[in-house]
Structures are given as C-alpha cells and as structure tokens.
Amino acid sequence: MRKKHWTLGLFCLLAVIQIAVPVSMLVRREITLRTGKQFKFKVTSVDFSDAIPGRYVALSFKGDQVTLPEGMRIFEGQSVYALFENDENGFACFKSVSRMRPKGGNYIKATVKKSGSKEATLSLPFDRFYLEEEIAPPVRKACCKYSEEKKCSGFTTVRVKSGLAVLEEVYIDDLSIKDFIKKNIDRFEK
Amino acid sequence: MAKKYIQWLYEELPSLVDKGVLTPESAQKLRTHYGVVKARSGFQLALIISSVLGALLIGLGIILLFAHNWEDLSRPTRTVLSLAPLIIGQLLAGSTIWRKSDSVAWREGSSTFLMIAIGAAIALISQTYQIPGDMTDFLLTWILLGIPLVYLMNATVPVLIYFVLLTLWAGNSAVSGENVLLYWPLVALVIPYLRKLLKVDRYDLHPMLILWGLSLSLCWATGVTLGNAAPGLWVINYSSLFALMYLIGTRWFDENARIVKNPLQAVGTIGLLVIAYILSYRPPWEEIGSSHYWQELHLSRFEFAADVIMTAAFFVTVLYMLIRLRLYRGYKGLYMMIPVPAIIAFILNNQGSPIMIPVIIFNLYLIALGVVTLSAGLKEENLETVNLGMLILLVVIVSRFFDLEFSFLTRGIAFIVCGAGFLLTNLVLLRRKKGGAQ
Numbered sequence: 001m002r003k004k005h006w007t008l009g010l011f012c013l014l015a016v017i018q019i020a021v022p023v024s025m026l027v028r029r030e031i032t033l034r035t036g037k038q039f040k041f042k043v044t045s046v047d048f049s050d051a052i053p054g055r056y057v058a059l060s061f062k063g064d065q066v067t068l069p070e071g072m073r074i075f076e077g078q079s080v081y082a083l084f085e086n087d088e089n090g091f092a093c094f095k096s097v098s099r100m101r102p103k104g105g106n107y108i109k110a111t112v113k114k115s116g117s118k119e120a121t122l123s124l125p126f127d128r129f130y131l132e133e134e135i136a137p138p139v140r141k142a143c144c145k146y147s148e149e150k151k152c153s154g155f156t157t158v159r160v161k162s163g164l165a166v167l168e169e170v171y172i173d174d175l176s177i178k179d180f181i182k183k184n185i186d187r188f189e190k
Numbered sequence: 191m192a193k194k195y196i197q198w199l200y201e202e203l204p205s206l207v208d209k210g211v212l213t214p215e216s217a218q219k220l221r222t223h224y225g226v227v228k229a230r231s232g233f234q235l236a237l238i239i240s241s242v243l244g245a246l247l248i249g250l251g252i253i254l255l256f257a258h259n260w261e262d263l264s265r266p267t268r269t270v271l272s273l274a275p276l277i278i279g280q281l282l283a284g285s286t287i288w289r290k291s292d293s294v295a296w297r298e299g300s301s302t303f304l305m306i307a308i309g310a311a312i313a314l315i316s317q318t319y320q321i322p323g324d325m326t327d328f329l330l331t332w333i334l335l336g337i338p339l340v341y342l343m344n345a346t347v348p349v350l351i352y353f354v355l356l357t358l359w360a361g362n363s364a365v366s367g368e369n370v371l372l373y374w375p376l377v378a379l380v381i382p383y384l385r386k387l388l389k390v391d392r393y394d395l396h397p398m399l400i401l402w403g404l405s406l407s408l409c410w411a412t413g414v415t416l417g418n419a420a421p422g423l424w425v426i427n428y429s430s431l432f433a434l435m436y437l438i439g440t441r442w443f444d445e446n447a448r449i450v451k452n453p454l455q456a457v458g459t460i461g462l463l464v465i466a467y468i469l470s471y472r473p474p475w476e477e478i479g480s481s482h483y484w485q486e487l488h489l490s491r492f493e494f495a496a497d498v499i500m501t502a503a504f505f506v507t508v509l510y511m512l513i514r515l516r517l518y519r520g521y522k523g524l525y526m527m528i529p530v531p532a533i534i535a536f537i538l539n540n541q542g543s544p545i546m547i548p549v550i551i552f553n554l555y556l557i558a559l560g561v562v563t564l565s566a567g568l569k570e571e572n573l574e575t576v577n578l579g580m581l582i583l584l585v586v587i588v589s590r591f592f593d594l595e596f597s598f599l600t601r602g603i604a605f606i607v608c609g610a611g612f613l614l615t616n617l618v619l620l621r622r623k624k625g626g627a628q
Binding site for chain 2: 004008010011012015019022075078111
C-alpha cells in the first residue's frame with residue numbers, strides 16, 4: 001500500500017511537469033511578445049499561395065545570408081545561432097553565426113539552408129505568418145486570381161528574447177497584412 | 191528459471207516417478223520449490239492487445255477529429271482541446287495506478303494513451319500559438335516526459351513508443367548537428383526495466399518485445415550516432431554491434447528457440463552477414479582511408495573523443511567477452527569474431543594498402559563462415575544450419591560470378607581453386623571414413 005502511495009505521488013509530480021511543459025511554451029511566447037526587443041526584418045516576398053490550404057503566408061527574407069567566421073564549417077540542415085544587429089535603416093541584418101548559444105547580443109536559433117566556404121544562407125524560424133480567422137475567408141475566395149501578383153515586399157516585426165523569436169506582424173506597403181488585404185479586397189475578390 | 195522449462199519439468203515428473211527415478215516425495219518437493227506456473231492464457235493476451243490497440247486508435251482518432259475542424263476553432267478553444275487528451279490520459283493513468291495496478295491491460299492501455307497525448311499536446315499548442323521550434327527539441331521533450339511512465343506504470347508499450355521516438359530523434363539530431371551521442375545514455379534509461387523483466391522470465395512476451403525494439407533501434411542509431419570521427423569507423427562499430435548481439439543471444443538465450451523468441455541472435459546473425467557481404471565489395475572501401483579524413487568533420491573535440499572511445503569500447507567489449515567466456519570455439523565463434531577481420535581490413539586500408547585486400551579479406555571470411563556453418567550443420571544433422579551455410583556460400587558464389595570488379599581470368603582461377611578445395615575435402619573425408627570403418 002505504501003508503495004502505491006509513493007507511486008501515485010511520483011505520478012502526480014510527473015503529471016504536473018507534463019502539463020507545465022506545453023503551458024510554459026505558451027507563457028514564454030507571451031512574455032517574449034510583451035517584453036522582448038522588437039526588430040524589423042526586411043521581406044523580399046509575401047506568398048499567398050498557402051493562404052487557403054494552410055491559412056498562412058510564406059515569407060522570404062532579405063539579408064538571410066551571413067558571412068561565416070574564418071575556418072568555420074557548417075552544413076545544410078544544421079542548427080546554429082545567428083547573431084544580428086540593426087543597420088543604418090533600422091532593419092535587422094545578420095552578422096555572424098555560432099554553434100554554441102552566445103552569451104550576449106541579439107541572436108535567434110536558425111537552420112542552415114545552404115552552406116559554402118565563406119557564406120551561408122539561413123532558414124529563419126518565423127517564415128510563416130498564420131492569418132487570423134476573420135482575414136482568411138476573403139483570401140480564400142480569390143487567391144488563385146491574385147497569383148500573378150503574389151510577390152510583394154515589406155517587412156516583419158519580430159520580438160526577440162533569449163534567442164526565442166516570435167513573429168508579431170507582417171507589413172506590406174506600410175500597412176499591416178490585415179489592413180492590406182482589406183484595402184485590396186477587390187483584387188482578392190475578382 | 192524460465193516458465194517453459196518449469197512446465198517441461200512438471201510434465202516429466204509423473205513418468206520419472208513411474209520409472210522409479212524420483213520418489214513421489216521428491217517430485218512433490220520439486221513442485222513446491224518451483225511453485226505454480228501461471229501460464230498466460232490466450233484470453234489475457236487478447237485483453238492486453240485490444241486494450242493497447244484501443245488506446246492507440248482512440249488517441250489518434252481524437253487528433254484527426256481535431257484536425258478536421260481545427261481551423262474553424264478559436265484560439266482559447268484550441269488551447270483547451272490541446273490539453274484535454276493529456277489531462278484525460280493522466281486521469282486514466284492515475285486511476286489505473288490507484289485501483290487497477292494489477293491489470294496488465296489497464297496499465298498498458300492507459301500508459302499508451304498518455305504517451306501519445308503528451309506529444310499531441312506539445313504539437314497542438316505549438317501550432318495554435320505559432321511557437322517556433324524544431325523537431326529535435328520536440329522529440330527530446332516528448333521522450334523525457336514519457337520515459338517515467340515505463341517505471342511508474344510497469345508498462346512495455348511505452349518502451350516501444352520510446353524506441354521509435356528516440357530513433358527518430360537520433361536521425362534528426364544527426365542532421366541538425368545537435369549532440370547525437372546523447373542517444374546512448376537515453377537508451378540506457380530503459381535497461382533497468384528490461385533487466386527486471388529478464389530476471390523474472392527472459393522468454394516472456396514483454397522482454398522479448400523490448401529486445402526486438404532495442405535491437406532494431408540500435409541497428410539504425412549506431413550508424414547515425416557513431417563513426418563520425420573518421421570515415422570507415424562504421425565498419426568497426428557495426429561489426430562489433432552485431433557480434434555483441436549474436437554473442438549475447440547465443441550465450442544467454444536458448445539457441446534452439448524460434449527466431450522470434452531470440453531477437454538478439456536473429457538481428458545479430460542477419461546484421462553481421464549483411465555487413466560482411468557489403469564489405470566484400472569494393473565501393474565501401476573507396477570511401478575509407480586517411481585521404482578522406484577531416485574533409486567533412488563537424489565534431490567538437492569532446493564529440494570526436496567520445497566517438498572514438500565508444501567505438502573502441504564496443505570492439506574491446508566483444509573481444510573481452512569472446513576470450514573470457516571462451517566463445518571463440520566452435521563454428522559460432524567465427525561469427526562473433528567478425529570485428530577482427532573488420533579492424534584488420536580497416537587498418538590496412540588506412541595504411542594505403544590496395545583496396546582489393548580488404549575486399550579479399552571479407553570474401554574469404556564469408557566463404558569461411560559458409561563452410562564452417564555447413565560443416566556444423568552436417569555434423570549436428572541440423573537442417574536449418576545446413577541451409578544457412580549453403581545460403582551464405584551460394585550468395586558469395588553468385589555475387590562473385592557476376593562481379594565485374596574482378597577479371598574473367600581472376601574469377602575463373604578463384605572458382606576453380608575453390609571448387610578443387612571442396613573436392614579435395616570430399617576426398618579426404620571419404621578416405622577418413624574408409625579408414626575409420628577398417
């Protein structure tokens with residue numbers, strides 16, 4: 001009987017940890033959104049092709065190439081920490097990569113998309129922006145008609161804290177994506 | 191003692207008493223000593239299987255139902271639904287521990303459902319809140335949250351799920367360059383549970399399933415976690431791994447058990463024959479050698495050292511057990527000795543020897559395996575062993591006959607020499623038999 005009590009007690013502790021893990025992911029995201037430092041990343045294209053099936057827009061970023069430190073070899077698919085700073089126009093640009101978590105500075109965890117001897121292209125963790133429920137229906141109606149105009153540029157705002165990056169908003173032609181779609185609803189509905 | 195042996199003994203006792211070999215009192219003392227053997231009935235097994243399958247299917251079905259309407263649900267609703275299966279699974283598992291801890295069906299079913307619910311909760315919360323993360327971290331979190339269930343609930347199916355997730359994690363870690371050597375301490379977490387089951391009855395269904403899962407996981411994980419320090423170390427790793435499996439399966443399990451009941455011997459035999467066959471060709475050896483060193487090395491000093499040390503440890507363990515337990519004798523010893531030609535060939539290849547030398551070494555090794563297996567089968571009048579020997583020789587013969595790496599002349603001479611060797615052996619055996627008869 002005593003063994004049963006111990007087992008149940010340990011199980012309850014495990015159950016608390018099992019619930020705490022997904023909840024802590026959520027909490028960490030919210031804390032990052034509220035207290036993380038905001039950065040702007042320039043986007044080269046916003047692709048609406050997956051707005052219907054996946055309810056998200058795919059983003060391609062400018063400046064996702066980074067110069068590798070002397071003698072560093074990395075390979076495709078490898079996880080790295082990408083360090084970045086703001087340029088003179090206020091947009092984030094990548095300066096370096098590291099295999100180990102940096103002790104300071106601004107960094108995010110990224111995956112190597114392509115790697116050469118001196119330069120690498122990164123795949124960023126916030127390359128998809130999921131559309132809210134009220135925006136998605138109009139996009140659903142006419143996405144295929146818009147396909148030839150799908151590439152347009154803008155920037156994203158991302159909140160970063162301790163290496164965790166959370167995508168806040170996507171801006172196209174200086175409008176939030178929600179306002180951009182509302183303003184261009186005719187083009188979407190044709 | 192294994193249940194099947196005790197049952198055999200109980201079946202023999204009446205005839206032994208009738209023949210006067212044992213007195214009725216001695217027979218009763220034996221029955222008292224070994225106790226009642228609880229045979230697992232088919233009904234009990236059906237209960238366990240239906241419980242596990244039911245839990246698995248319900249868990250997966252719930253995920254599919256969520257997926258059907260997912261995009262129409264609000265974020266708070268999705269959050270609740272993401273955590274609901276996890277909480278339900280925990281309540282089921284908790285009540286099993288409290289009220290139904292004697293029921294294998296309840297333990298296996300509820301722990302299986304909870305194991306799946308853990309992964310589903312993390313994945314669904316990540317998707318709902320667009321939380322970035324990679325597959326490696328997700329799998330590692332799932333593994334670490336699930337493994338305590340094995341011990342708290344005394345359940346086997348979570349171990350099998352654990353092996354699947356751990357093997358997937360190893361593959362992902364190897365690609366993303368994470369610390370893939372963590373696989374080994376993680377797989378060792380299961381060993382105390384396995385040891386406990388083996389002590390009770392090594393031929394029971396539970397340890398047998400775990401050994402199958404472990405053997406298959408090791409087959410994949412050894413290649414992705416070890417041998418990265420230098421090209422070709424996989425030759426030593428895999429030959430040592432399969433030799434060790436074969437050794438343990440032969441030494442500590444019933445050699446005459448059906449293949450399903452002796453997973454270590456089965457996987458070890460197939461594995462070492464496949465490795466030997468692959469190494470009897472030229473292309474693998476062209477990728478090995480000191481000229482290939484350092485070209486694609488992505489390891490830290492610690493990872494490099496750990497890789498080399500573990501490779502050496504594998505090899506030394508096999509050799510030590512071979513010598514200490516004197517298992518090198520008999521035809522099975524030749525199977526267990528595959529790491530020896532492997533390391534000889536590896537060293538020669540690294541020293542710049544012609545590539546055909548390691549190829550020839552392994553061809554000779556395969557021929558030797560086939561010959562000794564065939565001979566042993568004939569001697570023991572064991573048809574399965576004879577067939578295995580014949581199969582090995584046939585595969586070598588057919589492969590070399592069509593192997594364009596060797597010229598017609600070389601193949602022709604080699605075939606004639608080998609054929610003459612067999613005929614000579616035949617002649618010697620016949621003469622010995624005649625001499626013995628006289």
